[in-house]
Amino acid sequence: MSGWTEKDIPDQNGRVAVVTGANSGIGYVTARELTRRGARVVLACRSETRGTEAAGRLAAEVPDAKAEVVRLDLGDLACVRRFADGFSYDRLDLLVNNAGVMALPYGTTADGFETQFGVNHLGHFALTGLLLPTILGTPGARVVTVSSMAHVMANIDINDLNSDRHYRRWIAYARSKTANLLFTHELSRRLAAHGSDVVAAAAHPGYAATNLQTAGPLMAGRKTSERLMRLGNRYAAQSADTGALPTLYAATAPDVPPDSFTGPSFAMLRGAPGPSWRAPWTFDDRAGERLWAASEELTGVTYDALKA
Numbered sequence: 001m002s003g004w005t006e007k008d009i010p011d012q013n014g015r016v017a018v019v020t021g022a023n024s025g026i027g028y029v030t031a032r033e034l035t036r037r038g039a040r041v042v043l044a045c046r047s048e049t050r051g052t053e054a055a056g057r058l059a060a061e062v063p064d065a066k067a068e069v070v071r072l073d074l075g076d077l078a079c080v081r082r083f084a085d086g087f088s089y090d091r092l093d094l095l096v097n098n099a100g101v102m103a104l105p106y107g108t109t110a111d112g113f114e115t116q117f118g119v120n121h122l123g124h125f126a127l128t129g130l131l132l133p134t135i136l137g138t139p140g141a142r143v144v145t146v147s148s149m150a151h152v153m154a155n156i157d158i159n160d161l162n163s164d165r166h167y168r169r170w171i172a173y174a175r176s177k178t179a180n181l182l183f184t185h186e187l188s189r190r191l192a193a194h195g196s197d198v199v200a201a202a203a204h205p206g207y208a209a210t211n212l213q214t215a216g217p218l219m220a221g222r223k224t225s226e227r228l229m230r231l232g233n234r235y236a237a238q239s240a241d242t243g244a245l246p247t248l249y250a251a252t253a254p255d256v257p258p259d260s261f262t263g264p265s266f267a268m269l270r271g272a273p274g275p276s277w278r279a280p281w282t283f284d285d286r287a288g289e290r291l292w293a294a295s296e297e298l299t300g301v302t303y304d305a306l307k308a
Helices: 025-036 048-061 077-086 115-136 149-153 169-194 212-220 223-235 245-252 285-299
Strands: 016-020 040-045 066-071 094-097 142-146 199-203 261-266 270-275
Touching (some): 016 025, 016 115, 025 040, 025 048, 025 066, 025 094, 025 245, 048 066, 066 077, 077 115, 094 115, 094 245, 115 142, 115 169, 142 245, 149 169, 169 199, 199 245, 245 261, 245 270
Parallel strands (some): 016 040, 040 066, 142 199, 199 261
């Protein structure tokens, strides 16, 4: 894994991928590099306008890219279902659960869930479950969910998943990123019990310069915080191109272990991808089971394909 770069991505011809949040940042770079290696990529974006603009940039960088834009709003479960119902391919080799929001002012999704928990975890939980029959039917398929080192700030509170009792934007974000890792852990366990060769893995970008850092301060009107985030992105963060490498590694490198967590190798913040430390609570079987049950109840998506 030492020194691994996008040039090490194996040939992806004949493979189909879905990348959520593919219009910018880590998601865009992930989609671009997968198409560069021959994959057909669905750019799953909340804004069709921004998705179309991204597809234009991608075509300019990779003239023979096979890519299409499909609207996906992870904060609206009806939209998630429409996306899954409209998925027209008979295979899905790679689902990259990348889209996310960070440290926003309190808000709710179309279904009434706290926004960060609803978008970062529940939307991807529903999407994965709805696409799972196609994923299970694709030999060697993978589900890669993008978490964050910020998960170390907080475990989930199974009795207050929507932060109804008290909302703190960074704690809510951390809990949603812990939920991503618990989801990966529990999905890996259930896939193994089902006898499937599908690999569920997680990744994180370290500190990468994307618009994720500034979105929260912009929404809250916190100009000082916004300026500080922009300065951090300019002088301390690594590029989105480098930040996408852990995701691309988890998605394409041979022999990626189930329930692995890949991130930058230097202090888990910068550099080539490598195995990343994660909080012990993200391996908690009981917590994973309880979060799974709550997620099924909240979304109405029951993963029946793993029960057969």
